[in-house]
Amino acid sequence: MSNTPDYLLSHNAFGQLVFTGADGEAHEGVVPVRAFPIAAPNEGIALVDPHGHELAWIDRLTDLPDELRALIEAELAIREFMPEIKRIISVASFATPSTWHVETDHGETHLVLKGEEDIRRLTSPGLLISDSHGIHFLIRDRYALDAHSRKILDRFL
Numbered sequence: 556m557s558n559t560p561d562y563l564l565s566h567n568a569f570g571q572l573v574f575t576g577a578d579g580e581a582h583e584g585v586v587p588v589r590a591f592p593i594a595a596p597n598e599g600i601a602l603v604d605p606h607g608h609e610l611a612w613i614d615r616l617t618d619l620p621d622e623l624r625a626l627i628e629a630e631l632a633i634r635e636f637m638p639e640i641k642r643i644i645s646v647a648s649f650a651t652p653s654t655w656h657v658e659t660d661h662g663e664t665h666l667v668l669k670g671e672e673d674i675r676r677l678t679s680p681g682l683l684i685s686d687s688h689g690i691h692f693l694i695r696d697r698y699a700l701d702a703h704s705r706k707i708l709d710r711f712l
Contacts, residue, residue: 642704
């Protein structure tokens with residue numbers, strides 16, 4: 556059974572998300588933000604205005620009507636582009652900065668690792684790697700990578 560929220564979400568002519576509360580007041584440029592994007596991606600989502608004020612809280616995406624859930628999931632996908640590294644093909648150097656050739660769930664790409672501090676440990680065994688352009692790459696389980704990838708990664712950890 557779906558719960559019907561006391562607000563509406565739509566897009567304006569500029570493609571921005573518009574939140575209209577029960578009082579009828581509209582807020583443009585709203586963004587959905589996950590509280591726990593990796594550990595519990597479908598739980599705890601805030602709808603936040605451009606000034607960072609929370610307009611609504613969603614306990615679970617699955618509680619929403621299909622159309623509203625699809626709208627929020629699409630916005631989250633745009634906002635949270637985070638390729639998942641499946642394999643490390645090669646690295647140009649074991650000293651940083653280093654260019655990595657990786658295979659992700661979106662295909663092969665290159666990223667530049669500025670320093671070892673750009674590899675963050677998440678809840679074991681996950682890692683988050685930030686490249687020089689600010690793109691975050693996820694390694695969900697570093698132990699599930701192939702032996703070659705683990706060997707390269709171990710040199711930077």
